[in-house]
Structures are given as C-alpha cells and as structure tokens.
Amino acid sequence: MAHAVSIQSREQHIHALDVLDRVGGTWQAVGTSAAPVFLLTDAQYDALIQAGVVRTNGQEDQARGKKAPTKKPKS
Amino acid sequence: MAKKHRPKNLSLDDFVGTLRRRFGGRLAPPLEGLAYRFTIWLPILARGKPVFSKDQRFLLNGLLLDCFGGCSQSSVEGFPPWSGSWLPDGTDQPIVDHHIQLVVYALQDSEALSCLRQLKWALQQEQVAAQQVVLVEQVPVQLMEAEELV
Numbered sequence: 001m002a003h004a005v006s007i008q009s010r011e012q013h014i015h016a017l018d019v020l021d022r023v024g025g026t027w028q029a030v031g032t033s034a035a036p037v038f039l040l041t042d043a044q045y046d047a048l049i050q051a052g053v054v055r056t057n058g059q060e061d062q063a064r065g066k067k068a069p070t071k072k073p074k075s
Numbered sequence: 076m077a078k079k080h081r082p083k084n085l086s087l088d089d090f091v092g093t094l095r096r097r098f099g100g101r102l103a104p105p106l107e108g109l110a111y112r113f114t115i116w117l118p119i120l121a122r123g124k125p126v127f128s129k130d131q132r133f134l135l136n137g138l139l140l141d142c143f144g145g146c147s148q149s150s151v152e153g154f155p156p157w158s159g160s161w162l163p164d165g166t167d168q169p170i171v172d173h174h175i176q177l178v179v180y181a182l183q184d185s186e187a188l189s190c191l192r193q194l195k196w197a198l199q200q201e202q203v204a205a206q207q208v209v210l211v212e213q214v215p216v217q218l219m220e221a222e223e224l225v
Contacts, residue, residue: 014133021151026176030145033095033137 003045005038005054012053019051020044087131087204090197091138098190102181103144107220109183113191116159116210117198118172119151126172127204139179142190147178161208183215 007013016038020027028039040048048054104110117135118126127135139146149157157176160169181187191211198209 010133013136014129017129017132017136020148021175023150024152026147026149028145028147029136029140031140032144033141036137036140 003040003042005040005045005048007036007038015051015053016048019047019053023047084202085200086202087134087197090194090200090203091134094190094194094197095138095141097193098186099141102142102187102190104180104182105218107218110216110218111181111183111187112212112214112216113179113181113187114212114214115177115179115194115198116157116174116212117177118159118174118204118206118209120173121170126206127198131204132175135177138194139177143179143181145179147176149176151175159210180216180218188213 005016007016013036020038020040023044025041025044027041027044029036030039031037038044045054049056115135117132119132120126136146136148151173157174158171159174160171162169181191191213195209195211197203199206
C-alpha cells in the first residue's frame with residue numbers, strides 16, 4: 001500500500017529526509033515547498049512512524065515541531 | 076552606483092531564492108507528450124565526509140517542488156548504494172563519492188534547460204559544498220498517450 005504524508009514544518013521535513021535516507025528504495029514528493037506531500041512505501045511510512053516523524057494518521061508529531069511563542073499580555 | 080553581489084558571498088539559500096522567483100510554478104510537465112527528465116547526481120558523502128547537507132537537500136527539495144511540482148529521490152542507504160569515483164588532475168588517488176539521485180520531469184523547453192543549468196552552476200559554487208562538479212543528466216522523453224482498447 002502507498003501512503004501520502006503531508007509535511008507540516010521545516011523541522012518535520014528535515015527529520016523525514018534523515019529517516020528516509022536509511023530506508024531502501026525511492027520516494028516521491030509532490031506539491032509545493034509550503035505544503036509538500038511525500039508519497040511513500042509501507043516500509044518508508046513505518047520508518048517515519050517509528051522515528052516519531054508522523055503519527056499513524058499521517059499528521060505531524062507536534063512534540064518535534066517548533067512551538068509558537070506565546071504572547072505576554074501588556075501590563 | 077549599487078555594488079553587485081559577487082557569487083562568493085551567496086549561499087545555496089540565496090541561489091534557490093533567485094531560481095524560485097525566476098522559474099517557480101512554470102516548469103511542471105504535461106502528463107502526456109514531450110518532456111525532459113533530469114537526474115541530479117547529488118554527492119552527499121566523499122571520503123566519509125558530508126558534501127551536501129540535510130539543510131541544503133531540504134532547500135533543493137523545496138525548489139524542485141516549486142518549479143516542477145514534484146520530484147523523486149533515492150535513499151542514501153538504498154540497495155544498491157549509488158557510488159561514483161573520480162580522479163582529480165595530478166593525483167593517483169581516486170575520490171569516492173556517495174550520491175543520491177533526484178529525478179524531475181519538466182516541460183521540454185528552454186526555460187527548463189535554463190533552470191537546471193543555473194541550478195547546476197549554483198551547486199558547483201565553492202562556498203556551497205566545495206564540489207567542483209555536480210552531474211546532471213538530461214533526457215528528452217515522450218510520455219505516452221493512451222489508446223482506446225476496442
């Protein structure tokens with residue numbers, strides 16, 4: 001089965017490249033740099049899940065993304 | 076008079092930005108008919124040392140998406156791994172590089188050629204990855220049309 005994984009952030013994109021380097025085979029990216037989608041084999045997808053790059057529903061693991069800075073209310 | 080930026084001051088990020096402004100969204104191929112297939116042989120390890128970094132590959136990946144609408148990429152530890160050797164002038168010790176392949180399909184026109192030629196030039200700049208030559212293959216292809224089965 002093939003998997004389409006939407007990449008949500010630069011950190012997730014680079015982490016995914018790192019993981020996919022170690023899984024045999026070729027993978028594809030489509031879309032734009034702002035909203036890339038990786039088309040992956042089972043093995044590649046499983047490796048991303050194991051590494052915590054994506055959740056089983058294909059979403060980004062937020063714990064690895066950059067948190068948005070919280071605004072302090074003006075006093 | 077404004078000073079011109081010399082290439083030695085520019086990073087891959089700068090080059091990619093220029094190429095994206097120039098060619099972004101314009102080079103995606105038709106799904107049938109004439110197209111070019113470009114294969115970039117990107118060295119990532121030479122003598123055990125990194126050549127193009129993960130950050131640089133991220134930039135390159137984004138550029139190919141924005142200009143061509145997609146790309147295929149081989150893994151670093153694929154089976155079999157892609158290796159290439161070359162012999163610099165005046166030495167007898169070959170350098171072995173490990174590569175990934177980036178494959179894109181593009182419109183078969185001069186804009187696509189120009190984009191890849193300029194990208195190749197950028198990848199070969201000393202300050203980018205100290206890589207003298209980055210091989211890029213260009214193959215004219217015809218993406219087949221379907222024929223009615225009667």
